[in-house]
Amino acid sequence: MKNFKIKTLLLIAFVTLLNTSCDKTLDLEVAEAYIPADLDLNASNWKTYVLTSNSEVAVAAPKPTSDPAYLKELDSLKNKIYPALTPANKDAIAYWGAGAVYRWNEIARELAAKYNVPPASNAEGKYPVPDAANPLADPMFPFANPPYTARALAYLNVAQYDALVTAWSYKSKFGRKSPSKIDASVKTLLPVSDLASYPSEDAVVAGASYTILIAMFPGEIPYLDTKLAEAKNARVWAGVNVPSDITAGDALGKAVGAKVMAKAKVDGMSTANNQALTAGMIEAAKGRGIKDTWLSQESPIRPPMLPNYAAVATWNFDKATMAQIRPTMPYVVGSAEWNKDFAELEEINKNQTREQARIANYWADGAGSYTPPGHWNREAANQGHDAKFSEVRMARTMALVSTALMDAGIACWEAKFYYYTPRPQQFGLKTSVGLPNFPSYTSGHSTFSAAAATVLSSLFPANATEFDAQAKEASNSRVYGLIHYRVDCEMGLVHGKKIGDYAIARGKLDGSGL
Amino acid sequence: MKKTFTIVVFLFISFSALAQMPHDAIYMPKNTACLAVSYGNSSWKEYWENTLLRENLNMGKHTTQNVMPMLAVGVSDKLNVIIGLPYITTKTSAGNLMGQKGFQDFSAWIKYKLVEKDGLALHGALGASVPASNYVAEFLPMSIGLGTKTATGRIVASYYHKSGAYFTGSASYIFRSTVKIDKDGYQAYNKVYNTDIVAVPNATDARAAIGYSKKAIVTELFAERFTCVGGDNIRRNDMPFITNNMQSTSIGWYGKFQPKNIGANARIAYVTNGLNVGQSMSYSLGILYQFNSLKLLKQKN
Numbered sequence: 001m002k003n004f005k006i007k008t009l010l011l012i013a014f015v016t017l018l019n020t021s022c023d024k025t026l027d028l029e030v031a032e033a034y035i036p037a038d039l040d041l042n043a044s045n046w047k048t049y050v051l052t053s054n055s056e057v058a059v060a061a062p063k064p065t066s067d068p069a070y071l072k073e074l075d076s077l078k079n080k081i082y083p084a085l086t087p088a089n090k091d092a093i094a095y096w097g098a099g100a101v102y103r104w105n106e107i108a109r110e111l112a113a114k115y116n117v118p119p120a121s122n123a124e125g126k127y128p129v130p131d132a133a134n135p136l137a138d139p140m141f142p143f144a145n146p147p148y149t150a151r152a153l154a155y156l157n158v159a160q161y162d163a164l165v166t167a168w169s170y171k172s173k174f175g176r177k178s179p180s181k182i183d184a185s186v187k188t189l190l191p192v193s194d195l196a197s198y199p200s201e202d203a204v205v206a207g208a209s210y211t212i213l214i215a216m217f218p219g220e221i222p223y224l225d226t227k228l229a230e231a232k233n234a235r236v237w238a239g240v241n242v243p244s245d246i247t248a249g250d251a252l253g254k255a256v257g258a259k260v261m262a263k264a265k266v267d268g269m270s271t272a273n274n275q276a277l278t279a280g281m282i283e284a285a286k287g288r289g290i291k292d293t294w295l296s297q298e299s300p301i302r303p304p305m306l307p308n309y310a311a312v313a314t315w316n317f318d319k320a321t322m323a324q325i326r327p328t329m330p331y332v333v334g335s336a337e338w339n340k341d342f343a344e345l346e347e348i349n350k351n352q353t354r355e356q357a358r359i360a361n362y363w364a365d366g367a368g369s370y371t372p373p374g375h376w377n378r379e380a381a382n383q384g385h386d387a388k389f390s391e392v393r394m395a396r397t398m399a400l401v402s403t404a405l406m407d408a409g410i411a412c413w414e415a416k417f418y419y420y421t422p423r424p425q426q427f428g429l430k431t432s433v434g435l436p437n438f439p440s441y442t443s444g445h446s447t448f449s450a451a452a453a454t455v456l457s458s459l460f461p462a463n464a465t466e467f468d469a470q471a472k473e474a475s476n477s478r479v480y481g482l483i484h485y486r487v488d489c490e491m492g493l494v495h496g497k498k499i500g501d502y503a504i505a506r507g508k509l510d511g512s513g514l
Numbered sequence: 515m516k517k518t519f520t521i522v523v524f525l526f527i528s529f530s531a532l533a534q535m536p537h538d539a540i541y542m543p544k545n546t547a548c549l550a551v552s553y554g555n556s557s558w559k560e561y562w563e564n565t566l567l568r569e570n571l572n573m574g575k576h577t578t579q580n581v582m583p584m585l586a587v588g589v590s591d592k593l594n595v596i597i598g599l600p601y602i603t604t605k606t607s608a609g610n611l612m613g614q615k616g617f618q619d620f621s622a623w624i625k626y627k628l629v630e631k632d633g634l635a636l637h638g639a640l641g642a643s644v645p646a647s648n649y650v651a652e653f654l655p656m657s658i659g660l661g662t663k664t665a666t667g668r669i670v671a672s673y674y675h676k677s678g679a680y681f682t683g684s685a686s687y688i689f690r691s692t693v694k695i696d697k698d699g700y701q702a703y704n705k706v707y708n709t710d711i712v713a714v715p716n717a718t719d720a721r722a723a724i725g726y727s728k729k730a731i732v733t734e735l736f737a738e739r740f741t742c743v744g745g746d747n748i749r750r751n752d753m754p755f756i757t758n759n760m761q762s763t764s765i766g767w768y769g770k771f772q773p774k775n776i777g778a779n780a781r782i783a784y785v786t787n788g789l790n791v792g793q794s795m796s797y798s799l800g801i802l803y804q805f806n807s808l809k810l811l812k813q814k815n
Binding site for chain 1 (some may be wrong): 571572609610611612613648650652653656671691695696698699700701704705706707708709711712713719744749750752753755763
């Protein structure tokens with residue numbers, strides 16, 4: 001009898017555990033469609049980044065809504081497309097309904113994570129350089145490391161923003177209403193605002209995003225083709241655009257995307273990996289008083305990540321300003337201040353707490369992730385979505401954050417290779433997050449995070465305390481993960497804040513009044 | 515950026531030492547118990563990155579060590595309960611990855627003899643495990659475990675000849691729970707999951723052994739196969755992750771010598787083939803003590 005009880009108890013315990021084990025539902029972020037809190041009808045006049053004006057790219061006038069061609073489009077929405085919708089179509093409508101800028105940034109982060117893997121060494125002990133002409137070979141192109149990803153996201157958001165400002169101008173000029181406002185019998189599966197529907201803002205974002213992303217991730221053209229087609233179709237399936245809204249928007253987006261990519265092609269990135277410069281950089285750093293310089297801890301020795309990334313064009317300040325705001329000389333190895341910072345790391349090396357490990361892991365954003373710029377891109381997109389921003393205001397938000405992040409990357413890399421300081425691992429410490437392969441001072445995480453948090457605090461002042469705390473935690477995470485000295489992080493935060501302020505200053509003068 | 519790493523099959527750490535294991539056909543008689551404390555060591559220099567067997571100069575030799583107390587109790591002659599809790603440490607001989615240490619997963623099994631006739635027997639075992647500490651699961655291959663709760667159903671067939679020769683075969687299905695990690699987003703299956711919850715694939719295992727058991731001696735040769743049900747592969751030069759489809763085939767030897775209450779056992783195993791796991795050589799040594807009467811023990815207390 002006693003045995004039976006034990007058996008029963010064990011069986012109940014097992015079944016309970018089995019039930020919890022079988023439940024593999026993931027609690028994913030759900031992003032839903034909304035009517036924008038403000039249609040930002042004055043956005044036609046917001047200052048663009050790359051385009052010289054909101055009429056640099058022309059959009060032909062649409063046919064009047066009384067035109068037989070337009071009426072045929074309406075009829076097709078009602079009588080052909082809507083009745084034939086499949087469940088897969090409806091899923092696509094709901095997915096893209098979350099917002100075009102929102103979803104295309106999510107796609108960009110996903111591609112960054114997919115391509116953020118460092119090349120493996122070959123049989124000769126060398127690291128082959130990824131080849132843009134052969135993106136799917138080993139190693140894949142690109143290696144979407146933090147500087148690469150910061151740049152890709154910045155151009156993506158700038159293209160989205162410039163294209164949307166242009167679109168807003170034509171929307172206002174042509175004033176063609178959305179299908180259901182012209183014909184009330186058109187069934188819609190997404191909320192419809194009073195915004196003019198020609199050219200379609202969703203197609204504008206799709207065309208612009210597609211053009212940037214196929215250039216940044218050339219191995220993903222088939223995937224991006226699918227996404228582009230789905231993004232455009234979803235609007236028609238949902239009954240909120242006619243095909244001519246979409247065609248015009250797609251063409252506008254692609255034209256703006258091409259202009260933005262033309263700027264990207266000559267922004268200096270092609271020389272960012274100039275490894276021939278490092279010998280001179282090391283000598284220059286020694287001349288500045290850095291006794292122990294950085295050395296790759298990988299085996300075989302890996303050339304540092306993008307040593308000449310500082311040559312890339314910045315968005316919100318010039319190179320003279322960049323030199324002025326460069327963090328001051330770091331602590332020299334063996335100095336009392338350096339010894340104090342090192343002692344802090346030695347203690348963590350011996351007794352890292354679980355909370356320190358958690359923070360280090362949470363902010364690691366290392367290989368295989370969308371990187372720290374991606375982390376803050378996600379935060380910005382979620383904030384804009386929660387605030388029910390219009391597409392154009394969402395794009396402005398993302399562009400302000402992304403350009404600040406790219407500027408942070410450029411300025412931080414400049415400081416890293418200006419001082420060329422050693423990582424703590426050169427003095428025997430381990431790491432719980434993996435060691436980045438470039439000089440220590442200053443911390444990229446700290447610079448990226450302070451820049452993004454500063455911009456976000458300006459855009460969403462109610463959450464400023466939270467952003468500031470997040471940036472500080474991201475900064476601390478690099479000490480807890482043992483790959484940065486305290487001074488790297490503190491100076492990175494100060495530097496990042498200044499960089500963020502330049503993006504805010506740009507935003508204050510862009511005519512949005514925001 | 516981070517370097518590349520790989521994996522340990524933690525699952526094989528469990529239950530490598532005791533005589534009365536969830537996969538064998540031996541039972542503690544009613545009201546007796548066996549306590550075992552084992553030391554295990556598993557190491558590899560090469561691992562399968564997806565299907566590519568490679569070394570990693572930034573890790574050198576990866577070593578996992580464990581100390582595990584285990585207790586098997588004879589509830590009846592046909593029903594045993596087995597519990598165990600390993601303490602694990604990891605380290606590498608090269609590179610700068612921080613070794614991890616801690617109590618891994620507490621596990622409990624019940625094993626029941628379903629049928630027995632003429633030396634042939636069929637047994638059922640149910641097992642469950644839960645992480646015994648809040649260890650980091652996402653820092654593979656340095657993590658001490660995968661962080662999942664598991665529930666296992668196992669069927670064991672055995673044949674004992676009166677000469678002492680025997681055969682056992684077993685197969686299991688292992689349900690593995692989702693895991694909450696420290697990050698709130700991760701890459702798996704070439705997608706980004708914007709959550710801190712990770713679905714770890716379920717798994718199966720199978721084992722076959724032939725051996726000889728007489729008086730104080732047990733000696734057997736075995737082959738084991740572990741396979742995840744789904745999962746993704748380690749990408750080229752990327753780190754492993756807990757969603758990976760880990761698979762391995764191992765061969766080994768197990769022996770036990772227990773002339774009286776005190777005994778010892780040993781096990782050695784080698785991974786001959788795998789996917790997303792290290793090609794490990796592992797061994798363990800254990801000391802056993804048998805309590806002949808649990809009731810007597812209780813009275814003394």
